[in-house]
Amino acid sequence: MTGPGLRERKKEATRQAIRAAAVALYRSRGPHEVTVDQICEKAGVSARTFFNYFDSKEAAVFSLALTPDDVRSGVAARPASERPLATLRAVFTERFTAASADPTFGERALMLREYPELWGRLTHVNKLVEEAALESIAARTGLPADDLYVRLTVETALAANRAAFKCWYPGSDPDLVVLLNQAMDILDSGLEPPM
Amino acid sequence: MTGPGLRERKKEATRQAIRAAAVALYRSRGPHEVTVDQICEKAGVSARTFFNYFDSKEAAVFSLALTPDDVRSGVAARPASERPLATLRAVFTERFTAASADPTFGERALMLREYPELWGRLTHVNKLVEEAALESIAARTGLPADDLYVRLTVETALAANRAAFKCWYPGSDPDLVVLLNQAMDILDSGLEPPM
DNA sequence: TTGCAGTACTGAAAAAGTGCAGTAGTGTAA
DNA sequence: TTACACTACTGCACTTTTTCAGTACTGCAA
Numbered sequence: 001m002t003g004p005g006l007r008e009r010k011k012e013a014t015r016q017a018i019r020a021a022a023v024a025l026y027r028s029r030g031p032h033e034v035t036v037d038q039i040c041e042k043a044g045v046s047a048r049t050f051f052n053y054f055d056s057k058e059a060a061v062f063s064l065a066l067t068p069d070d071v072r073s074g075v076a077a078r079p080a081s082e083r084p085l086a087t088l089r090a091v092f093t094e095r096f097t098a099a100s101a102d103p104t105f106g107e108r109a110l111m112l113r114e115y116p117e118l119w120g121r122l123t124h125v126n127k128l129v130e131e132a133a134l135e136s137i138a139a140r141t142g143l144p145a146d147d148l149y150v151r152l153t154v155e156t157a158l159a160a161n162r163a164a165f166k167c168w169y170p171g172s173d174p175d176l177v178v179l180l181n182q183a184m185d186i187l188d189s190g191l192e193p194p195m
Numbered sequence: 196m197t198g199p200g201l202r203e204r205k206k207e208a209t210r211q212a213i214r215a216a217a218v219a220l221y222r223s224r225g226p227h228e229v230t231v232d233q234i235c236e237k238a239g240v241s242a243r244t245f246f247n248y249f250d251s252k253e254a255a256v257f258s259l260a261l262t263p264d265d266v267r268s269g270v271a272a273r274p275a276s277e278r279p280l281a282t283l284r285a286v287f288t289e290r291f292t293a294a295s296a297d298p299t300f301g302e303r304a305l306m307l308r309e310y311p312e313l314w315g316r317l318t319h320v321n322k323l324v325e326e327a328a329l330e331s332i333a334a335r336t337g338l339p340a341d342d343l344y345v346r347l348t349v350e351t352a353l354a355a356n357r358a359a360f361k362c363w364y365p366g367s368d369p370d371l372v373v374l375l376n377q378a379m380d381i382l383d384s385g386l387e388p389p390m
Numbered sequence: 391t392t393g394c395a396g397t398a399c400t401g402a403a404a405a406a407g408t409g410c411a412g413t414a415g416t417g418t419a420a
Numbered sequence: 421t422t423a424c425a426c427t428a429c430t431g432c433a434c435t436t437t438t439t440c441a442g443t444a445c446t447g448c449a450a
Contacts, residue, residue, distance in 0.1 A: 200409075201407090201408065201409090202407085202409080205408090230396085230397065231399085232397080242398090242399085243400090243401095246398090246399065246400075250399095251398080252397095252398075
């Protein structure tokens with residue numbers, strides 16, 4: 001009822017302050033002009049604390065809304081009878097809903113639009129997410145991870161993700177989750193042309 | 196140039212947060228209805244931390260703008276040739292100027308006006324301030340602390356203090372320091388009626 | 391009167407955060 | 421090239437804050 005203790009809440013607040021400061025500086029000065037010290041000063045935190053939270057400067061900015069562990073535990077929590085694509089839709093929408101609560105989420109999206117060269121930093125993490133999804137769906141269906149159906153399902157779900165994310169304008173309608181659901185609906189309809 | 200370190204600044208911020216929360220709750224709920232836990236919750240701090248900063252619930256609210264040590268060191272810092280009343284004026288105005296920077300100072304004044312029964316809590320501290328002033332002025336003049344001139348000077352200065360404080364409406368002109376100076380001017384003029 | 395709930399407060403241990411000193415890499419100017 | 425300044429990052433000692441497990445007091449109801 002009372003939620004997490006004071007310690008947890010303050011910890012999360014610190015993490016959030018660092019992230020917010022980092023993203024804001026990346027946006028206002030450009031990724032190349034930002035130092036750890038500046039982030040720390042803006043976040044009201046010492047450099048040492050910064051590195052207690054993030055392994056690197058980049059990590060503060062690129063910690064994703066969707067982690068491999070999210071995917072694994074999310075898939076595991078869904079009923080086994082569910083269609084794989086429906087499972088991934090549920091997991092992704094659930095994660096994005098949670099991410100929307102993070103004030104820096106929209107900021108980060110805008111940052112990526114403003115400095116597209118930063119997309120490169122995400123490829124590695126995206127690959128990890130994909131692998132997690134492959135493994136999870138494979139385990140659930142009993143198929144091998146390199147089965148065509150499994151691969152296609154995962155690729156398709158991630159494609160819907162990317163499409164929704166790129167169509168999304170943070171802070172304005174429609175919501176990212178709405179867009180993602182629309183994309184998934186289109187997939188469900190077999191990519192029927194929308195008339 | 197860079198001022199106190201991050202640690203010192205955060206410490207002061209915590210102290211201030213506790214004081215602000217305590218005074219605000221005293222004002223909004225009345226002194227009797229406030230618990231330490233409520234103050235802590237509002238200040239975003241654990242109960243233990245509260246007691247690391249203040250010996251008691253009351254101490255958070257009644258920590259004075261003018262402490263005995265302030266008086267002692269303040270007087271010692273003034274030139275020995277100065278008239279005792281001028282010394283006390285300087286010390287008091289200097290302290291009140293500093294206190295005005297404290298956002299809770301006006302709040303506390305209003306609290307005392309709203310709950311006059313709280314004045315009683317201040318008598319002990321006021322006595323300590325008076326003693327400090329007596330000792331300091333006595334030491335400076337070479338007179339005994341119970342000398343009439345010394346006593347009168349201290350009592351008079353404190354009276355000016357009280358008068359200014361009670362005439363003052365926090366947040367509006369004239370400033371507390373201005374009022375104190377006016378009171379001291381009147382004393383300097385030998386309590387000439389203001390025409 | 392007894393028991394109980396709530397509040398003030400304390401001590402000790404663990405966690406979070408800071409300061410410092412130092413290593414390593416990188417760009418830049420002489 | 422060398423030298424120097426700046427930045428990223430680490431290890432360690434230290435301080436601050438939280439958590440937990442208490443004791444003591446106070447008002448209130450059975």
